[in-house]
Amino acid sequence: MKNLATALGLAGFGSHSEADRSRDQFFDWGVVAIALFVFASYFLGAKIGFALTFQPHPVSVLWPPNSILLAALLLTPARIWWVVLLAAFPAHLAVQLDSGVPPTMIFCWFVSNSCEALIGAGCIRYLIDRPVRFDRLRNVGIFCFFAAFLGPFLSSFLDSAFVVFNHWGQDSYWEIWRIRFTSNVLAALTLAPLIVTWGADGIGWLAKIGRWRFLEASLVFLGLLSVNVLVFYKLTPADSTLLYLPLPLLLWIAVRFGSRGASAAICTVGFLAIWSAGHGYGPFSTRSAEENALSIQMFLIVMSVPLLFLASVIEELGKGEMTLRGREERMSLAAESANLAFWTIDFERKESWMSDKGRAIFNFAPEEALSRELFLSRVHPEDRVAVDEAIERARVSSQTFEFEYRLLRPDGQTRWLISRGRYLRNDQDRVNELIGVAIDVTAQVQANLQLRLQREELAHLSRVALMGELTASLAHELNQPLTAIASNAAAGRRFLTLGSPEPEMFDELLADVASDARRAGDIIHGIHHFVRKSESVRRAVNLNEIIREVLRLLHSDLLGRATAVETQLAPNLPPVDANSVQLQQILLNLLMNSLEAMHLTPAEKRRILISTECEADSVVTSVRDYGSGLPKDNPDKIFTHFYSTKSTGMGMGLTIVRSIVESHGGELAAENADDGARFSFRLPVAAKNETGEVA
């Protein structure tokens, strides 16, 4: 409605919103404008209809008011259809009263005309969402059947009955029916599409079309006009074969300018043809008025229906193409932003395609034909065999393959990629196509690597710090064998001075010296191993052994703090996949925490319980103390960075413990127990492997 008003230069009236209108319908200027406009066009349409009547026959060849009414209903919401009908009625009266028709007949005609418009508009409104456009095949089909055929078909029965009932005219019922039917079909096809297409969109779009297109439209319309004038007006009646002359131009318009152009062209041709015939010119003026009318109607109907369909099909195709292109563009945008490479290889047609981004990733030349060999030549030599095998497996089984590998590009760059692809089979179950996608994950891989390095670095620093806390204890551990060695040496010298060396005793002494030296060496080796930057090698490790080693390291500290350690180690504990140094770190951290926590515990109650047990597929190790316990308000606080209860602590210990446990695929838990805390960590049992090494 708004567009209709705009199209007619009544912009000021059409500016109310839909909500305003429903609230204040009676005084809505937009509705009033529509009513006035419907009145005016109905009146004008009727006048034109009279002008197009072939004298002396009383029925018009083309009766516009009905299709004007139909178009008005199609353009307005069903809510105000009654306004449209009410506005059309006075126009109908005004026109017909002039012609001296009795009032009953006038009213009956209005009823049958309204019926026709309502049948058509009602069906269309039910089947098609607003706005009604002629740019889709389905819409045009629905319009042609319901509005152009069914409406006139049904209402003509009523109309003819009224005419016969009122004893108006001399024609028989069926004659009246036939004349009215064809006239209304033609009117619906010629006028309604024009009004609806131009009314719905307004004329704003005209400003947006390009100069050349505008020129083309003007030229082709001028051409159409000239040809029509030539065919329907200038030529002698005998040249009826020239009727096909406008056809190329009509097709041109339908193809190039869609439903808008086609409806305008149909209207132009229709009016010119009817007007010419009515004035005795052209190919349709040779026979009686009735025959002329019928043939011109048939000609125009047959011409306009395919033209409307053609225009809609063309528009629909154009739209589909645009959607497809839009989708392709979106895809390639997604591909580019996600570093994706799409590719296909068609084995039957020997064709291959890869997205530009993909060619850039793989460093392929723009037109280089893809092949498995070419692809493999780019794969890093160390990954090549594995990738080739994966592809071969997928080819044989026709399954999807996915693998991560490295590319070694000719420019020497290494990139990490994940490829996913599938072999497609044709109807004869033969592999005919390979499609796939590759994603460049170099950035992620590098970030992960960086993260792992940082985590290792942090763990290493924390180990060094831990060692710092343990120096006194370690010095003591080292001093024991050194004391033994020194004492043995002194004893040996004294025995020699006494001059009575017993060989057996001496042998024993020297064996002790050797074993103590070894023991000292072991301790130093252990410290070195613990503190150095380990290249995270994981192997099957028994947690019980780790616990024993750590208790050896802590031996002196435990004594110094008068803390008893009890162990409940499960026999036959299955190994876990782990870095042994990092496991030691976990345990040392937990034990040191426990010792700290028991700082204020009376000496006789200081106790640490260490236990291991096997639960399903994991090994659970727990360290329980009788100290101050976890903070009551928020036990998880202990896992946050820089949280420490120790005056000297960095507050990184438990965070690092947790990160180590999690990097081993395990989990760390902490809970308060009676008079203390319990920390436990769960690690998955190592997968059985002949060599005991874990990949």
Added chain:
Amino acid sequence: MSGARELVCVVDDDQSVRRSLRRLFRSAGYAAETFASAEDYLAREIFKGPICLALDVRMPGLNGLELQKTLESRGACEQIVFITGHNDVPTCTQAMKNGAVDFLMKPFDGSELIEAVKRALGRAADDLRKRNERREARGRIDELTPREFEVLRFVIMGLLNKEIAAEMHTAEKTIKVHRGRVMQKLRVTSVPDLVRISQRADVSPARKHA
């Protein structure tokens, strides 16, 4: 090198240390025994002769300082040389205050330990001799009657018989008899000897009445 009458005991929880120290002491000619803990040592019957402990500070159960205290309360005469792996000044101070002979840091020079042990044993022997003397002196003094004991205390105060008689409200003659008895029972012939034996037995001189 005073022979089998001396004993050195090593108390340390580390086996290597125990073995090596026993060997070291034997090389120096001492009889040596080893104990893995303070409790083990306390379970041993008390050694009568001069005895020295080479004692570790940090041990499971009773630690070195605690054993030192326990031994003191037991009234035994062990002399202690501490051997420790920790440079721990407060512990060292405490140990020395409680009468330790020395406090050695592991690892130490063998002869250093031998020297310390020698000193300790010397001190132990000294101690033992003093104890014996006191015990003997005490034994003799215990033979005196209360009256005689009182006279002794006045004598070692340096009073003349006349003055003692005045203090004790008796005749000078009686005092002379008592004094003769005292000299006889304590088996001395001179006043200086009398004073020496009284000192050994911790007999304090009497106080003059005001």
